[in-house]
Amino acid sequence: MTSSLPSLAAPWRIGVDVGGTFTDMVLRDATGAVRIFKSPSVPADPSEGVLGVLRLAAQQLDLPLSALLRDCALFVHGSTVATNTILEKKGAKVGLLTSAGFRDSLEIRRGIRENQWDHRAPFPPVLAPRYLRLPVRGRIGADGHELAPLVSEDVDAAAKMFTDEGVESVAVCLFNSFLDGGHERAAGARLSKSWAGQWISLSSEVMPTMGEYERSSTAVVNAYIAPKVTSYLKALDQQLRQLGLPRSLLLLQSNGGAVSVDQVASRPVMLVLSGPAAGVGALKGCAAPGEAANLISMEIGGTSCDVMVMAKGEVPVADELVIDGYHLTTPSVEIHTVGAGGGAIAWVDDAGLLHVGPQGAGARPGPAAYGLGGENPTVTDAQLVLGRLRPGPLAGGVTLDGRLARQAVETKLAKPLGLSVEDAASGVIRLLEQNLLHAVERLSIERGHDPATFTLVAAGGAGPMHGAAVARALGAKRALLPRAAGAFCAMGMLQSDVRQDYMHVFLADLDTVDQAELEAGFSELETRAREALGREGFANGTAVLSREVDLRYDGQQWPVRVALGATFDAAASRRTFEAEHQRLFGHIQPGGRLSITALRVIARGVLDWTPPIARSPQAAAPKPREQRKVWIDPAHGWHDVPIYDGAELRPGCTLDGPLLIEERTTTAFVGPRDRLEVDQRDDFLVHVGAIA
Template sequence: MAATNASPIPQTTRAARIGCDIGGTFTDIILQHPDGRLFLNKTSTTPQQPGQAVVAGIRAVLAQSGLAPDAVGELVHGTTVASNAILQKSGARTAVLATRGFRDVLEIGRIRTPTMFDLAWHKPEPLAPRRYRLEVNERIAADGRVVRPLDADEVRAAARRLEAEGVEAVAICFINSYANSAHEIEAKHILEAEFPRLLVTASCDVLPEMKEYERTSTTVVNAYILPVMRRYLARLQRDLEAIGIRAPIHVMASNGGMIGIAAASERPVFAVASGPAGGVTGAARLGASTQAQDLIVFDMGGTTAKASIIEGGVPALTNEYEFRDGISVPSRFLKGGGYVLKVPAIDIAEVGAGGGSIATVDAGGLLGVGPESAGADPGPACYRLGNHRPTVTDANMVLGYLNPVALAGGTLAVDPAAAQSAVAQHVGTPLGLSTLDAAHGIRHIANVNMARAIRAVTVERGRDPRDMTLVAFGGSGPTHAVDVARLLGTRRVIVPVMAGVFSAGGMLAADAEHDFLRAVTCRLDDADPLQLETVAGLLRRQGGEALAAEGYDAAAVSMVLKADLRFVGQSSELTIALGDAAIDRAALEALRTAFLQAYRETFGYAADEPVELVNLRLSARGHRDDRLAFDGLQVDRAALAGTRGERLASFARGAPPVATPVLARAEIDALERAGPLIIESYDTTIVVPPAARVRADAAGNLLLALDA
């Protein structure tokens, strides 16, 4: 049974709110006190039972704030449970019920490879093996007509076979069900009524859209992670209740909004990119408060680095991305390398380069960094918890950037000698380099990998990173921000308050958001405005009902209607926002104009061809009065504390280390200071190298300027 919220959420509350972001290395917790103060905690992630770190971190912030557990009114949660299930292939044993003749849609895919001449590339194994992909007799035509009725006895026979094979979850994906979902609904009812042990996902409930492969892949991913996500959320709810927290739980969705625990338990595919989305949402709020509208979002944690862009104050969104190992890019140019998820998501590129990424030298003498990570257990070599291989954190320790006694506000003891030994033994000696030069090499390769991810969402999108401001956060982001900015030609960097736990803070700034879609394929010239307005009305009703179920009244709800358009004959679309007025002929003409403009901006030209309307989309948002604002944060002073003094740090290969001032973040004010400088706080370390300057704005954000 899916977990449910304990109670609806009011639009205004004086209760405490908690944001929680589970990363590969640390679990970050922020408690927003009813009086506005913020309390932070970083706890090592517990990969086998992620909820343990969540509970431990919540206990810590409750103790810091002096609040009782029953003072918590809401928990917003970003989780990697769904994404880890896909990466580790630890999801459910999953089957597919398909129309006869369409059993191998998952295998055929789009007949693409991510790199044409890579002979070592292997196609990802389908999450539903062929033996569990069964066919049944039924057929719906493209216009929604029933060509062949569903054979219910074949559905039952297939279900009996799958139960005997130990299948846990079934994805129902019939051809053209986006035009008429009757057969999928009938099959779903049969399975739920007669085979209750099977968890069922029908494609019409997840993605009622044309494109057979994309719809099947998305539905299979949802079925694959469904039992894992349900078990995790149910257990988390029990664990929180055990310590006295009975507040509603919201899950961060991939689109940058939050959804209730009930929705996340039914459609977890919408929360696969849960964690990274929180940071981008927070960066958009931060940009609005600092008057910086065009931002590069750079989030470097312990395991991966993520990049996205914000233009005009709005995060870049995509309706499709591929989830895979290595660099994960929702690019229109790079397809075929992973599992397709055709769901609304913030356009994020991810690369396996974090503080815990391991440096190796291959048989040919080539130095590489990541994607393998030391994670939270055992962690970098300097943690002395069993790992002896060098990581990016160890390289930063060798270079003098990190506190040589302890990290995370003194809670995590470190040993610089262990970092020195790991870098020297595994990189320096094999390559004939000094330990310092080896550490510079590790750091530089990590920086180049991260710059590559940023270029994937800027240069590949026709955006010039030199015209934008880099917002750096995550536990390791501020340590690398200036060097990455130099590689991109960017001259301005913002390090926000509570940068090391910023994604958790971004979750507290999010609105509730649900997305709905209806296929309405027709030429724009032939579209019937009344028919489209009827479809839009159905979508608005769905959105209102979803938010009402989570406690939002009509006054706190807004709706954003969008349309997917393309030129006739194309297979991919651009999503264009519709106005608030009713759909009429003038609105459709304005839609055409907006599409042509967006097409020119994206591709550099616009064809003189008929325009086709493919889908209507609706984003329904529930707004809160108490969401976190970034223009007047009251962070607990302990989170800004750090050591004060001086230590040797190396800023250039071949140059001797220099005595570098070390300051606590709380000491940085509006007076501009020139690098080199190291700034420490509880949650991160900010490195200001030579030829860079830093000052704090009125809200406490650090503004770094790079000299030419």
């Protein structure tokens, strides 16, 4: 990946990722050349961050904003609005229509605690309080047939209550609606006539999955965020169109694929991982074409670190997702997030113990070194104290002040701990890297993967500072430090196909299933999928459909997703299931009875992709820009380290650590005994421990 762009060739594509600290933009033109832009985020109004980085790009490219947007063939946006609405509890006032007898299922939950040893931590507040959870009579049976008709008068009474109480959004979740959503549709139609509001979420349309609590919780969260998220997206889309964008923007979903605003408007809950899920596309860009790569990404931004695993070219997608204690059933790539970004605050507790995160300094005031009023030391401040970061201008329009960083570390850490400023700063880095190690182990070792067989991709603006050290602790032999690490997710958005997930509850024995019924179930889902992709502009040649089934042993609660081939083969499905079950749980039941619980169709609209322009190979040994005193690690202490300008390093270049590389959006640190290679993609590949 290269940031060199001498001229622009239209049409181009734009990806914009709104992070907690910076809003990143990547522009990739028709030749594959890339230009990266960063500007501070505006948490109070994320759309201002989007427009701000567009204006910055237009200014630096010497283009009118209208021209920049007019020649954009694809605009992909990763939004944190859905997640932040949940985290900040700033959603709508929600009412819930539920079947008589199930009024409290949302609050009873599953009775399972995330931490079995913690019996005192309260559950998060219920988003639909009991007085706004209103029962209606009527019942769909376990076989999908109507046992009792829906009582319309109950819906009308609930509508009056919702109007009187100022309810802004309503969720409808009726018993067994995953088998037949007729009662929910009838209730929704009745509500739209008798209730003054406009936001109605039907669980059978949001996610028709089995499990009353999960389906109800998902529908309620969808209703909670819909007014704010959908209004934001439609307003931003309209604003961009008025400024010159020729077609509607696409949004990154939690499943790692893109979707149009119209397609996701009724199901904004699909966007709760929008942004981090772009790591799927970014990881694909790190693999060779057609390669079934083993990669672990560690994307460290200003606020947090997102970890993702690609095993044999695939990133696992699950249906269970927990956001701030709220359970959601929505297709989501498996991501583990910890509060360990460059802006993570370091602090000393009352017992004299050092901590790093999870609280972050955010965009404003940010780290103490930003000079924007922040007084708490962060990881960025510690890196400045240790000489790993250069004082002065930083990508995104901020400036690093080494004096302020040192003062914060000394006042808040060194003196309370009785350490020198340098030792306190090194403690911050060591503790952070230990936290990063545990985060990566969570999705690798704990999922049955051997990290030694993976390449660690250290991305995000802060990732390349820690990639080699964490890879060494993992036992991994290679760490890839993308040249565009500071805009990793924005880059991934441009490498993400359009994707829609469809599922249908289907209960049958794997070995005795009626294959005609199975085929009919898949055909119905595929018809819906092709129609949706057709509306997005994808014809048969660019639309790819794949099939999956959910399988589980009899008596098992949670199923395992199994991909199917071109034709259904029960024996092959069993083998795939057993291999995955062994990896996840460490055992199988030889000959155990397997049940199908759901059918799935994944529809992808494949976007054409222009390979990046190949840079000419390294002609002569590069010379460092300067030598600087840098703290290496506890074993090596301080050393004079060469500092290289990343733009001067080309494919074929090899250098031995320790060294630092300064790029526009990141700084990379290569430790002693590590060998740096600039690979054919023009990224920095570190061979960990390669020097004897």
